Amino acid sequence: MAQATDSPHPPPLATRPRSQPYLVIFFLIFLPAVVVTTLYDVFDIFVTWVWNDELWYLDELASMLLLCALPFMTYMTYHLFQLNRALRLDEEAMRRLATAVSQTAEMVLITDPSGHVLYVNPSFEHVTGYPxxxxxxxNVLHLASDGHHQNWRHKIVQALATGTPFRQRFPAPRRDGQILHTDITWSAVRDEKGKITSHVVVGRDMTRELEWGNHLKKSQKLEAIGTLAGGIAHDFNNILTAILSYTELTMDDLEVPSLAHDNLNEVMIAANRAKELVKQLLTFSRRSEQKRFPIPLSIPLKETISLLQAILPDKIILEASFSTTENWVAADAARIQQMVMNLCTNAAESMEKTGGTLRVALQEVMVDQEMIHNNAPLTKLHPGPHMRLSIQDQGIGIPPANRDRLFEPFFTTKSVGKGSGLGLSVVHGIIQTHEGAITVESTEGLGSTFQVFLPTVQKMADQPIESTQRS
Structure with a gap:
């Protein structure tokens, strides 16, 4: 961002001093009248004392000229009052326009003919972060960083040269480095001769709408995949039941040990693995049966952390912190443990080469409408108290191209044989069944943070909670 020049800029129209029409009327009407009257008196004295009234008719002529000037003075006064009224109306309209521009939610930027910024409204400062x-x-050509400069340079150069209006969406950096996606409308302002006097740029921040649209598409995609996977898994489970049953009956009729018995035992092992895979698919599609009870979330979390401390390598340090105040959540303890184990295992695998710290934190937060509005993944939450589980690692991070596919079943970036690609899909299904939400923040080379939000309940521990999600 280039620095502005030190030249002072005019104040907004709404703060400029109003003109003084009454002073205008005084100087244009009453002052000339006083001058004419004074000149008449001087002329009268001159005629009286110099010519001793010998040229008395000059005095009468001056009186007649003064009387003839009165209608003209009245006409001028009337039109000056009309002009004053028009000026007052114009000033009022300008004040309303200036107030509207300064208070509109859209960004407004005005430049001179060469593109140097003359005015920005408060919305521009708020959205972009630039004072x-x-x-x-x-110059508007320098408002974008070099990485985004070429995307809009041609359009702006053409608009500055010819005044051609255009509308287009541009990525532009905020002062803090975040990228804004803005819809820009560029218009040239011309005088009565058609010469360009300035340019007006109106921009609307579309970043939030794009995030919500992308989240909606991703949710619909996962919903469709879940429906398909659930249907296939249900039918496949029925086939596996027959395979397991008949294999077991056949094994009962065979001698032990025997080659046929050993072969069928391998079939049983493979079929049980397939059955476990089907169970994970059903969990992702939210078709698995489960009951939820109000429990303190810290109980299954602490049990899982104890297990993780025993199996994590020495170069990974596990840190856990819990809130001093905790409300209960309606949960299936076994599913919560599975969710935490999957998330922590993924975090540990991202640090297997470099090591680092794995931080697990549980705290109560108040989810309000503003938080939901600013975070598209939280759209299905209701305002109110929630327990937030944060799992933060110092691993390699997640590339932006992979973030939208994290929760798709069978999507994995691991090498062959190191994962089925169902870990995060199962996590997503468990969270959806618990009427919660999950957010992901990641920076390549620095690590990732997964945050799980689960709504709190106020019920006795022995009361099962009916889920409003599909089961």
Missing amino acids: RHEVLGT
């Missing part, structure tokens, strides 16, 4: 004094005097 006005850093922007004024800067």
